[in-house]
Amino acid sequence: MSRKKKKKTSKLKVWLGIIVILLLAVLGLDNRGVFTEIRNREQISRAISTIVNKDSNFKIFYFDVGQADCSLIMNNDKTMLIDAGNEEDGPLIVECLKGLGIEKIDYLIGTHAHEDHIGGLDDVISEFSIGTIYMPKVQTNTKNFEDVLNAIENKNLTIEMPVIGESFNLDDCNCTIVSANNETEDLNLSSIVLRLTYGTQSFLFMGDAEIENEEAISWDKTNVIKIGHHGSDTSTSEEFLAQIQAELAIISVGEENDYGHPNDEVLNRLKQKNVNIFRTDMDGTIILTCDGNTNTMQKLELCLDGN
Ligand SMILES: [Zn+2]
Numbered sequence: 001m002s003r004k005k006k007k008k009t010s011k012l013k014v015w016l017g018i019i020v021i022l023l024l025a026v027l028g029l030d031n032r033g034v035f036t037e038i039r040n041r042e043q044i045s046r047a048i049s050t051i052v053n054k055d056s057n058f059k060i061f062y063f064d065v066g067q068a069d070c071s072l073i074m075n076n077d078k079t080m081l082i083d084a085g086n087e088e089d090g091p092l093i094v095e096c097l098k099g100l101g102i103e104k105i106d107y108l109i110g111t112h113a114h115e116d117h118i119g120g121l122d123d124v125i126s127e128f129s130i131g132t133i134y135m136p137k138v139q140t141n142t143k144n145f146e147d148v149l150n151a152i153e154n155k156n157l158t159i160e161m162p163v164i165g166e167s168f169n170l171d172d173c174n175c176t177i178v179s180a181n182n183e184t185e186d187l188n189l190s191s192i193v194l195r196l197t198y199g200t201q202s203f204l205f206m207g208d209a210e211i212e213n214e215e216a217i218s219w220d221k222t223n224v225i226k227i228g229h230h231g232s233d234t235s236t237s238e239e240f241l242a243q244i245q246a247e248l249a250i251i252s253v254g255e256e257n258d259y260g261h262p263n264d265e266v267l268n269r270l271k272q273k274n275v276n277i278f279r280t281d282m283d284g285t286i287i288l289t290c291d292g293n294t295n296t297m298q299k300l301e302l303c304l305d306g307n
Helices: 002-037 040-051 085-101 123-126 143-154 212-218 238-243 264-270
Strands: 058-062 071-075 078-082 104-109 130-135 167-170 173-179 193-198 203-205 224-226 248-251 276-279 284-291 295-300
Touching: 040 085, 040 295, 078 167, 085 123, 104 123, 104 167, 123 130, 123 143, 212 238, 238 264, 264 276, 276 295
Parallel strands: 078 104, 104 130, 203 224, 224 248, 248 276
Antiparallel strands: 058 071, 058 284, 071 078, 167 173, 173 193, 193 203, 284 295
16 A cells, blocks of 8 residues: 555656656746847847937947956947957857947957957957957967957958057047056956046946956046956955945856856945946846936846857
C-alpha cells in the first residue's frame, strides 16, 4: 500500500515538473521573441519613434549592450557616439543607428581600449561617415583593438589624442574633455571623460575612469552622470559625488555579470545622496530628452547585446 502511494506521489512530481518546464519554456520564448523581433531596422526605428519626445532636439541614448558601454548623443542633426559595446554588439548598434536615420557620426569617442568599450567601433567606422575620432594614446595588442585601427586606416581617418580642457560643439551643446591620461599604461585610467552642457543642464560620461582620476581634478556640479566602470567600487567615491551633486545616474551593466557590478556600496552612496538611479540591466535602453532646463527619462525594451 505504502509502495503504491509512493508511486502516485512520484508520478505527480513528474507531471508537476513537466508543467513547470513547459511554463518556463513558454516564458523564455516570449522574452526571446521580444528581443529578436526588435532586432530589425524598421522595428527599431518604429519602437524608438513611439517613445522619443519629439519636442526635444537634444537626446541621449544609453543603450543596453549588456556588460559594456555605448551612448549616443543627438542634437539637431549632429551626433556623437561614446563607445560601441562588445565586438558582438557592433552589427546591432549599426542597425540601431541606421534605424534612427543616422548617416554621419560627427564625433566618435573610444573612451579606452578595453573590448567592452571599443568592441563594435570597427563596424560603426566601416558603415558610417565619420568626423573626428578621439581615443587615448595607450594602445593594446588585442585583435579587437587591431580591427579598430584597421577600420580607421581603411577609411583614411586619423585619431585625435584627447587633451584635458579641449572642447568642441555638437550644434548648441558644448562638450569638454575633463579627464584623460596619455601617460598611463593602465587602460581604465586612460579613459576619456566628457562633460556636456546643454542649456542649464550638464552631463558626465565617465568611461571606466577610477577614483585616481576622480581625485586628480576638482569637479563642477553636474546634473546627470553615467557612472564610471559599470558601478564598480574602483570608482564613484563619496568625495566625488559630493562635488558633482548629481540628480540622475545611469549605470551601464550586464544582467548577472561576473564582476558583481554594480557594487552595493556604490549604490548605497548614490541612494544616500538621493540620486535617481537608472540601470541598463533592469531598465533596458534608457533615453534622456532635454529641453535645456529639464530632463525626461524614458525606458525602452531594446537590447543590443549580441552575446
Ligand atoms: Zn568597461
